[in-house]
Amino acid sequence: MSLVPCHVRYCSQPETFARALGLAYDALVHAGYSFDALAVWDSLKERIGQGIYMGQGLLLPHARILGLPQPLMSFSVCPHGFSGIKTRGDELGQFLCVLLSPAESATAHTIAIAGVAKNLLDPDWKKKALAATSEDELKALF
DSSP states (O other), X not given: OOOOOXXXXXXXXXXXXXXXXXXXXXXXXXXXXXXXXXXXXHHHHHHHHHOOEEETTEEOOEEEETTOSSOEEEEEEOTTOEESOOOGGGOOOOEEEEEXXXXXXHHHHHHHHHHHHHHHXXXXXXXXXXXXXXXXXXXXTO
């Protein structure tokens, strides 16, 4: 069973990575869990600098946070691809998963990432996600 995102976004038009990241992170900040938003933002920026392209079109900025009770995920889809981000081999990044996980549980972090990867490795799921026309339709895939 995969983690259900607390926020999903479907981009029917081309979107910049920076804008999509900002909207996704803002949704996580306002998801009802207390954490130091600036410190976590700095951690995400550091992680982005290390590389976040995971293959299969997935951009996965993530951070581990002390005291977070459970993983939080925001998931965005942009069939046209997110611009302004370098990927391996200039592959098209069409999926953005911003993941915040409890620092105290490597297992929760790994399970959340594995759930996203499982979905993206399923050609039928991926096709449905790219063909979604609304956030409700996208969220239902989880």
